[in-house]
Amino acid sequence: MRVDVVSIFPEYLAPLELSLIGRARATGVLDVAVHDLRTWTHDVHRTVDDTPYGGGPGMVMRPEPWGEALDALAPPGAEPPPRLVVPTPVGAPFTQAMAHELAAESRLVFACGRYEGIDQRVLDHAATRMPVTEVSLGDYVLFGGEVAVLVIMEAVTRLLPGVLGNVDSLAEESHAHGLLEAPVYTKPPSWRGHEVPEILRSGDHGRIARWRRDQALLRTAARRPDMLAALAPGELDKKDVAT
């Protein structure tokens, strides 16, 4: 997968060099390039923002630098076009399902907005020649899209073939099967008066699987009833119904 990130703070994306993502880049699974939006400015002050039409607080990111950046990174006519991913508070919620969708793309271009946002015409024009996904990490306000890109890149990269050693963990993790994961424990069996649930030390893998499923259901019902309600029909089998 080829990923381009455009930001006025490219150094914010330095963590993409580390750990799993760094290894994915080193092994060729992932090719990441970070670009400074000011590369595509031409004035002496390298201006990227201006006052909003219609008044109001803050500044808006000018369309011209973004237009030239996207022309350079996704030349008109180059096939297939990349998917443009724009972290924004007004985007669709970022979910594990979306992470899987993005992981299936061959090219992604991330546009990191700052200030009050990017001139809407940038997205409107981009949408005439490439898929555009506006995505929100949640209902809170950040300074810009850079940290959102780090989150999205971690969620997407770990889904790429060859990145995670143990693919089984993908199947068992929270949100992988529509439920929150059961609690986990390791040695010692007793710690500060807290014991590991006996069943996990029983060696009875059938009962352990049942216990974990029950714990996942209980946790999800308590903390994320919305996820329980969203389970596809048939996701809950008769063994899940309290007897």
Ligand SMILES: Nc1ccccc1-c1cnco1
């Ligand atoms: N608040 C923001 C400001 C700029 C770019 C993204 C965001 C964002 C993304 N998800 C939540 O907020």
